[in-house]
Amino acid sequence: MIDVLIVGAGPAGLAAGLYIARYRRRVRIVHDGSSRALWVPRSRNVPGFPDGIIGADLIARMTDHAMRYGAEIAEGKVVEIARRDDEGGFRAILEGGAIIDARGLILATGVDTNLAQLDSGDHGAAVRSGVLRYCPICDGFEHSDERIAVLGSDLHGAAEAMFLRQYSSDVTLIPKWQVALTDAQRSELAASGVDVLEGRVMRLDATKDAMLVAIEGEAAPRRFDTLYPAFGSTPRSELAAMLGPWTDPNGCIPFSAFSDGLLPGVYAAGDVLEGLDQISVATGQGAMAATRLHNWLREQEGHVMADQK
């Protein structure tokens, strides 16, 4: 049995793996190759990288860093997780049937971004060139003073448009189907200078340097420098749910799961928790989850001062 199994090799899982390895424990990180960080064209808000870093490069560096200190990293999808009641610890089953037994667990499984469907243009290329964006906190700055569109008909879309107003005076909220805002919400947007369109979207076409949005009843498509679909994300919390009723109605794991744990020996970190979905947050939570889990294991081993518990 290994000391720690970490599910996820994004910033949260890799930071946790580095810490656990440097606590001189046997740790295995299993991931299915779908870290959202791999999508990041170039992040400019990761502290220490003022010229930005490409998400895939950051993951490669973090992978190398954790492996240098002994973390084992393997690709695979964990499909089942359970407590081993008799022997203690936890058992993970991977697609294909492989089994991993571990004394402790860290779930760093992230979220799935709810994507926009393009009628033409390649989705990945549009994200890479920046005409399609999913995270205003991450890259709103890069679109300062540009023509920005937010796709979303509800309060979530309105809030995202309002957030982007900090970066540009030219922000337009476009409903996917129909506007679902109260008069008061419309007034707030109008007072902040956010334009709200009424007609639904007929086509979304990504070009090399713009997003073209065809609106019902309008003769020509509108051109925006970038478009933010405000469709939210879906937490990948199914493994946590197998261990107990930990998730909220939105599928998020509670924020305290990186510090207090979910149950003895189980911690979680990163986007899968409620809170701010950011690389620096994920790495911090990974470090904290790893340290708390290490201390919990030390307690089992009798290596903690009784008065410190």
Ligand SMILES: Cc1cc2nc3c(=O)[nH]c(=O)nc-3n(C[C@H](O)[C@H](O)[C@H](O)COP(=O)(O)OP(=O)(O)OC[C@H]3O[C@@H](n4cnc5c(N)ncnc54)[C@H](O)[C@@H]3O)c2cc1C
């Ligand atoms: C387009 C885009 C741009 C972004 N730009 C920025 C930015 O500039 N700055 C910033 O701070 N943040 C940015 N983000 C957000 C950032 O990518 C995330 O906050 C970060 O990746 C979260 O790290 P994480 O480790 O929690 O999750 P992830 O990086 O998503 O990693 C989740 C891991 O879990 C694994 N996994 C999940 N379920 C299973 C399973 N059952 N079995 C095996 N493996 C599993 C996946 O393979 C993956 O390795 C951006 C996101 C997107 C989509």
